Amino acid sequence: MPKQSPALLRSAAIAMLLALFTIFSVSSHAQSLSDQKISSFIESLKAAEKLEPEFEDLSDEMDGEDDGTMPDFSRIFSDSLDELKGHEAYSRLEELARDHGFSNLEEWASTGDRVFQAWMAIEMEQQNPAARQEMNAALAEIENNPDMTAEQKAQMRAMMESAMGAMQSASNAPPEDVEAVRPHADALRRLSDDQN
Template sequence: MPDQSPVFLRIALITTVMALFGLFSAGSHAESLSDQKISSFIESLKAAQKLEPEFEELDDQMDAEDDGAMPDFSRLFSDSLDELKGHEAYNRLDELARNHGFDNIEQWAATGDRVYQAWMAIEMEQQSPGARQEMNAALAEIENNPQMTAEQKAQMRAMMESAMGAMESASNAPAGDVEAVRPHLDALRAISE
């Protein structure tokens, strides 16, 4: 995979986990997610991709600091912003967000969190309706595997439990957000490729 910005590295991680586990998360939000806001967010991501070459050093630094833990998918963009504070990339993204109709970078990130939550809930629903049962079965296989050490079982159990937690969170995606995002699936999928 080509070098990616921190936000897009997270997107790539989401796509990978989605393909493996079919999961993801959500939260509740008072304001409706409008078609225009979703479109503006998608356009801003396209513009952000053009900034990637300028921040390769930051990508390398964030890769080195990555502990391999599964991110909180309900705060994917907001958490990424927290990591960018104090870096030039933060200011550039703030300008980009404002240029795409957002009041500030925090509003942009909150919109991104909601869009991606809803998208992951849709993907989970479409790609793997039996994912919970499959994961429970895989967890039982891990526990009953005599060839695995206790340490290996603990690592696999932690991964599976983390994935199951994310899957549980995805089931909480606001129905309004899910329906608002549904017409934008092709555009979102194109960005993540």
């Protein structure tokens, strides 16, 4: 067998990785977000609100673990599910998800991840297209502030970078998800306002 050049092997490996990435990205979003699925998800969130008083201790515990970093908007529900495993709330939520047409809690969370990420992308485009520029300006202001200690600057920088990362995560929502969620943006806003 003839010896392959390192450049040729590297090119072949890169081509294979790109092909795998394309296959996985297509399959992960192959199932479109239907109007019915989005509506079912929103209705399930309304129903979940009624369970909240039963699990106040869990809510307080999760709030206590909040480290101040922005969540990954592409996995906000899936990450929350990981924290719920083993708690009674997990089985109650699974029942609720099935009642709203989802085959299991993982499908519900995955749908929620996509809906929420798309909604955040819509909110960002509607509320402030210049938000990234403003954050960069604020970051520069922090760096040049002579009244802040290096530790304070590092803490503020970390918070700003976390927020910028969250914005980037939201803006990476697939365009087809954004368009599917757009007609439901008002319902999501109302639901968010009710929770606050």
